[in-house]
Amino acid sequence: MKKIDRFVLKSYLGPMVLTFCIVLFIMMMNFVWRYIDELVGKGLDFGVIVELLFYAMANTMPMGLPLATLLAAIMTMGNLGENYELLAMKSAGMSLPRILRPLIIVVAFVAVGSFFIANNLVPYANKQMMAILYDIKQQKQTLEFKDGIFFNGIDNMSIRVEHQDPVTGQLFDVLIYDTRDPGGNMTTTMAESGYIRISDDKQFLLATLYNGETYETTRNYRWSEENNLRHHIFAEQNGAIKMDGFAFERSDVSLFNSSQTKNVTELQTDIDSLAHLASINTRRSYQPLLESYLFTMDRSVMGLLDTVEVERVPFEQLDLTDSVFNADYHRSFLLWDKAATQAENSRSILSFNESTAKDNLNQLYKSQVEWHRKIALPFSVVIFFLIGAPLGAIIRRGGLGMPTVVSVLFFVFYYIVSMMGEKMAKEGSMGAFEGMWLSSIILFPIAIYLTYRATNDSNLLNVDWYYMKYVAVRDWLRARFGKKSSKKLSAKNNG
Numbered sequence: 001m002k003k004i005d006r007f008v009l010k011s012y013l014g015p016m017v018l019t020f021c022i023v024l025f026i027m028m029m030n031f032v033w034r035y036i037d038e039l040v041g042k043g044l045d046f047g048v049i050v051e052l053l054f055y056a057m058a059n060t061m062p063m064g065l066p067l068a069t070l071l072a073a074i075m076t077m078g079n080l081g082e083n084y085e086l087l088a089m090k091s092a093g094m095s096l097p098r099i100l101r102p103l104i105i106v107v108a109f110v111a112v113g114s115f116f117i118a119n120n121l122v123p124y125a126n127k128q129m130m131a132i133l134y135d136i137k138q139q140k141q142t143l144e145f146k147d148g149i150f151f152n153g154i155d156n157m158s159i160r161v162e163h164q165d166p167v168t169g170q171l172f173d174v175l176i177y178d179t180r181d182p183g184g185n186m187t188t189t190m191a192e193s194g195y196i197r198i199s200d201d202k203q204f205l206l207a208t209l210y211n212g213e214t215y216e217t218t219r220n221y222r223w224s225e226e227n228n229l230r231h232h233i234f235a236e237q238n239g240a241i242k243m244d245g246f247a248f249e250r251s252d253v254s255l256f257n258s259s260q261t262k263n264v265t266e267l268q269t270d271i272d273s274l275a276h277l278a279s280i281n282t283r284r285s286y287q288p289l290l291e292s293y294l295f296t297m298d299r300s301v302m303g304l305l306d307t308v309e310v311e312r313v314p315f316e317q318l319d320l321t322d323s324v325f326n327a328d329y330h331r332s333f334l335l336w337d338k339a340a341t342q343a344e345n346s347r348s349i350l351s352f353n354e355s356t357a358k359d360n361l362n363q364l365y366k367s368q369v370e371w372h373r374k375i376a377l378p379f380s381v382v383i384f385f386l387i388g389a390p391l392g393a394i395i396r397r398g399g400l401g402m403p404t405v406v407s408v409l410f411f412v413f414y415y416i417v418s419m420m421g422e423k424m425a426k427e428g429s430m431g432a433f434e435g436m437w438l439s440s441i442i443l444f445p446i447a448i449y450l451t452y453r454a455t456n457d458s459n460l461l462n463v464d465w466y467y468m469k470y471v472a473v474r475d476w477l478r479a480r481f482g483k484k485s486s487k488k489l490s491a492k493n494n495g
Contacts, residue, residue: 004089005102008080012103015075020068027060028053039136052132058125062118062377066414069107070384071407076103077392086393096455100389107385111378118374119263127261131253145171145196154205156180157241159196171196174209180241188215191237205241212237259366267371274364278357361428368432369425376436380414383440386447390454414439 032039032053039049080086089099145151145161152158157180162173171194178187191212199206214237216230259267391406417439425435 004094004099008076008099009102009106011080012072012076012106016068016072019071019075020064023064023068023071024057024060027064028057031056031060035133044136048132048136052129052136055125055129055132058117058121059129062114062122062373065110065114065117065377066380066384067407067411069110069381070388070410071404073103073385073388074392074395074407077389078395078397079392081393081396086396096390096393096451103385103389107382111381114381115374115378118377123261123263126258127253127256130256130258130261131251134256135251154241169195169197174212176207186217188217189213189237199240203242207237207239207241209234209237211235259363259370262367262370264371264374267367267374270367271364271371274360274367278360278364362426365426365428365432369422369436372425372432372436373422376440379440380443383443383447384410384414386451387443390447390450393454394450410443414443417442 039052077086080089086099090096145159145164147161147163150158150160156178158177160175161171164171172192174189174191174194174196176187176189178189181187189209189212191209193211194207194209196205196207198204212234214230214232214234216232218230259270262270387410388407395406418436421430421435421438423435424430425432
């Protein structure tokens with residue numbers, strides 16, 4: 001490797017790692033603020049929180065790689081241009097593609113690695129993260145008393161404390177309502193002071209109360225007429241109450257399956273199965289309706305036989321007292337009632353089959369979207385590099401100022417278009433290929449155009465260049481139209 005290649009590569013790797021870490025940190029903060037309410041007050045171990053953050057970080061990598069690639073490319077080429085190092089390399093006869101050759105190789109490896117991250121790491125991280133978040137939601141909050149407010153975090157039990165010493169944790173004026181007895185008995189306990197805490201294994205509620213009394217209401221099978229009240233006074237009372245939900249319990253990870261937890265191979269299998277199943281359910285939604293309910297006896301569809309003759313009699317000539325007519329009328333009423341019943345049944349069956357087919361189509365669209373998302377990610381990384389490197393060479397500004405602004409603008413545009421395409425693809429109003437590749441299709445011509453302009457030393461975004469052009473055009477207009485105005489003025493004065 002030549003020294004110039006090592007120099008360019010060294011100039012790029014530092015900003016690349018730095019920007020990637022910054023992007024991951026910003027996205028991690030977004031995740032923390034999103035789930036902060038569920039993480040606080042649960043008494044979670046530090047290891048569980050670190051594990052959750054690690055899986056969340058792995059989940060955000062596919063979004064952070066394109067932005068980091070874009071920002072690092074702009075910063076690198078902008079620094080080289082601002083320090084006239086890019087100009088020196090071009091003066092030595094090196095073209096822009098030759099200067100970018102080591103960076104293109106690195107970005108190619110990053111693009112390939114991004115596919116394996118999206119295909120292998122992200123599905124595993126999503127499955128683990130979904131399981132941990134579910135377990136956190138199932139876990140109850142830690143035991144925390146507020147003065148004068150009932151604590152109802154324990155099933156079938158309410159605890160009220162008038163005051164709690166913040167230093168020693170001692171409770172004063174304790175009131176406990178206990179309705180855990182399956183027979184309907186209720187126990188009310190009042191104490192002057194005491195201590196209530198959760199055991200170390202979070203399986204029991206340990207209570208030590210002082211100077212109090214207990215009222216227990218006992219009910220029998222004639223509870224509406226006969227109730228027994230027991231009263232007990234104590235100086236000290238100790239108890240251990242079995243609890244559920246305060247300990248953090250891990251669920252089986254295999255129970256959490258979705259399109260976001262599968263790789264390309266599994267998604268392709270699901271797509272084939274769901275496409276076949278959706279086709280079957282779609283046909284099933286109207287075939288029984290046509291064959292078994294609507295057109296079984298419909299002569300307008302099947303047609304009458306040629307030998308059948310129908311006698312048409314005006315309504316005024318009908319004898320309503322005729323027994324034959326009454327029998328026909330009763331038979332017609334039964335047929336009408338049967339037709340109405342069949343119509344109602346057909347509506348229910350159609351609604352059920354239509355709902356089933358719609359669910360299958362929604363799952364199919366989601367699987368197709370995830371499949372194309374994994375394939376499109378490497379191309380988006382390359383496209384963002386082809387946008388960032390020429391922009392940096394054109395802007396010729398390093399640091400985190402102008403490169404950050406331009407990068408954020410391009411990424412916001414990419415993100416909005418991607419979300420719009422993904423939403424339409426999941427709704428079925430646009431194909432999965434068009435929806436997930438829409439942003440790349442729009443940005444690829446821009447990348448090619450910027451690369452062409454940067455290769456030909458264009459001053460596309462140079463403010464000084466635009467100002468010089470403006471001054472040149474202004475002087476030309478003044479020189480051309482100013483002389484004509486002077487000649488006209490001289491002719492008018494002479495005349």
